[in-house]
Amino acid sequence: MKYSKYFFIFFLVFSLQSCSDFLDQEPGTQTSIDELLQHKKGVLQALTGLYSELEANVRGERFAVYADLQGGNIKFSPTSSGSNRGQISPPSNLEEVYAFDDLALTSNFKTFYDGSYDIINQANLILEYTPALKDATDAEKNQIIAEALTIRAYAHFLLSLVYSQEYKFTADASHLGIVYATASVKEGIQYPARKTVAETYSLIINDLETAIGSYASKSLLPGQVYSLFNRNNTKALLARVYLQKGDWNNAYATANDVIINSGVSLTSAADYVGQWTRTNLPVSEILLEFSVPIDSEGIVSSSMSQVYGYTTSTSYQKYVASDDLVNLYENNDLRKQLFLGVSLQTLVNGVLTPVNYNFTKKFQDNAGYVAFRLSEMYLIRAEAALKTNRAEVAMADINIIRARSNASLLTSTTNLEENILLERRKELCFEGHLFFDLVRHHKNVTRNDGCISSNCNMTYPSLKFVLPIPTFNTSLNPNLKQNDSY
Template identity: 75%
Template sequence: MKYSKYLSIFFLFLSLQSCSDFLEQEPGTQTSIDELLQNKTGVLQALRGLYSSLEANVRTERYAVYADLQGGNIKFTPIATGSLRGQVSTPSNVEQVYSFDDQALTSNFKLFYDDSYDIINQANLILEYTPSLTDATDAEKNQIKAEALAIRAYTHFLLSLVYSQDYNYTADASHLGIVYSTASIKGGVQYPARKTAAETYALIINDLQTAIANYSDSSLLSGASYSFFNQKNTKALLARVYLQKGDWTNAYETANDVITNSGAVLTSKESLIAEWEKPDLPISEILLEFAIPKDNENNVAGSMSKVFGYNTDQSFEKYTASNDLINLYESSDLRKQLFLTKPLFTLVEGVQTYVNYSFTKKFQDNAGYVAFRLSEMYLIRAEAALETNRADLAMADINTIRARANASLLTNTTSLKENIFLERRKELCFEGFLFFDIARNHKNVSRTDGCLANVCSLTYPSLKYVLPIPTFNTNLNPNLQQNDSY
């Protein structure tokens, strides 16, 4: 607990103070960090804290709903109780981004931006101290390094999705990427500039390839193996990065490696619904799901059900499926059973009535954040096969997913690219993909059912496919260039 306290205090300083303030604190703070990270026990405490920070960053409301909300998979529930019962409005935490009108000065995503770079700084500290450990074997140090590198790459990748236009926005990916941090700020003030998108992805890929080469058999941390980065789910992340980049050959080979060699198997058709409905544990095909926080009495302190959950008709969360999504499923599709449909008291143009709302069953009870699962790898392999002129292989992979869902099978490769896009939307809904898939495919945003935004559609290309860098950060770093239009 002493180690956790020192770590929390240190990173609180990093989050709340400017770099110059940090340097003024450095003599006292530096001692605490040196004490914490001088041995294997302290480094593992820091690594566990790093996972906790990462889980909190992706699981909380803003990022957890962002891609599905912006893309059109989500609408809002009415207020459940009180004098405003039945009214439907945009949640304040996403009000600006939802209308494609986020403001740099008051950005809805400032916490996400700050916390992401705090996570990266934590990872860099672990990477800097681990090589000097005298009470850890080389294999143990390599395992710690691999997990920290994977987290660093993953966090940079998420930042690039939110703050940088898609990789092929320019022909040579020379447009702005993000600041890529490979050293902690412990050593002094730095004012880095943003890399290009090409440079950003090269650094992400290098971190992931280095991590893959350094993994041992298992994490040194206690807990479920699926809740930590390992070689197979780091390869899954690498496949996703290659897909986002449009590196089709490597996307195919890496996704195929995970499918063939990870030991994971697709959840069966017969158990698909039951697997998603079970409490506490992830679906069987999971590759990575971060452990949810629990208190000293083992009570859950936060989960995805805090975003998507339904308890009673007077106790439910803010986000449900739009009919834009629901209407994509065939009546026979088992995935249509993954929605809990409930009539809720709603004011419609001032008239009191009951309207059906569809809550996803993926994230009820004590659901964790699904980072990677095997279905995505089939969909990546399918898209990469199509883009490398192997349409028959692509159709076979799509039909594997469709057959598992009891959906009708494709019989020809006509419109296969659009079918792959729609299959990703249906299969991976609420797992953080849609808006980024729209941008990657240079498609337009079209939101109809339940859209309350000032802007419900967006035509690609648009400067509003990315968010503004928060003003506090651009003021602090004179080399940090703001995104255009903000």
């Protein structure tokens, strides 16, 4: 813990966003980090800290709700106590984003942007020091490099989803992507420019393919296998990247590889609901769920329940399911049991009135952030099959997911693309997909139930479908071009 804290503080100084401060800190901190990363123990402590920062960045309220909130799966619960009891309002730290009107100067997502590049810089330092380790075998060094490369690619991919228009926004993906950092910031001030989206994806894919070829049999870090990157969940990430890119042949092949060769099976219908409600354990089909932070006494300091949790009628979190989502499920669909319906006092025409709300059961107690699970691979394979003229194959995969949920099976390939998108919304709700799915399908955003924004409906294409790069960063780096309309 001491090393992880030290490592994190160092990188706050050392990051891409604060390279001007680095001039004042060097050489003292540089000497310390050199000493830390000269040996395998120090590198592994650094890698542990890197996972901690990645987990915090994706589990944090902003990114954790972003795709579902913008897409229409989420609305807000009423204030539980005090003078504002019963009132419904968006949280102040997401108010502008929710309205599709974030501000570059005071961006709601500045901590996510900065945190992502801190993570990338940490990964790059590990990648630079690891090859020279004298107390690690080649297999151990390759494993460390594979995990660091995957984390670097993952962080860049998430940044591209939030700050770049989707891949098909221009015919050749020549529109602005992100800054892709492949070297650490160690001295001087650097002014990198944004890559195109085509270049961004090429770099992401190259990092992931290199990582997949470098993985050893297991991680050198302690902890559950499902909480660390490995060859199988890196392939799952690669399948998602290919999906987002619209590279259908590779998306199909990679998702199919994970389904067939990962050794993971779909959670059974009998266990599906119960497994989501277990404390401290993910569902059995998990490919990657980041471990929640636990202190030396075994106390969980933060989890997804701090975003979606419900304890009592006076103790609950801000985010609940919209009726737009809940009403999509058939009555016999097992997934409908994953909503906890409760009555909360809500101001209606100035009078406190009991109103029903639906909390998700996916993220109660000590729930971790679900990064990848096998259901998504079936849905990716289905969409890729359809896009490569194999509609019957696509329908079969959708029916595997629907049968597990006790939903009625599809009997026709008519409107299959819409049915795949619908199934993704129902199966992967609150797991960070909906808005990105809508945009890559060139769909409009329609938010009905519970929408209290001035922009409940947004038409594709929109310049507001990406967030502004924080002004601090564009002011620091004259080559960092701002997104249009900000």
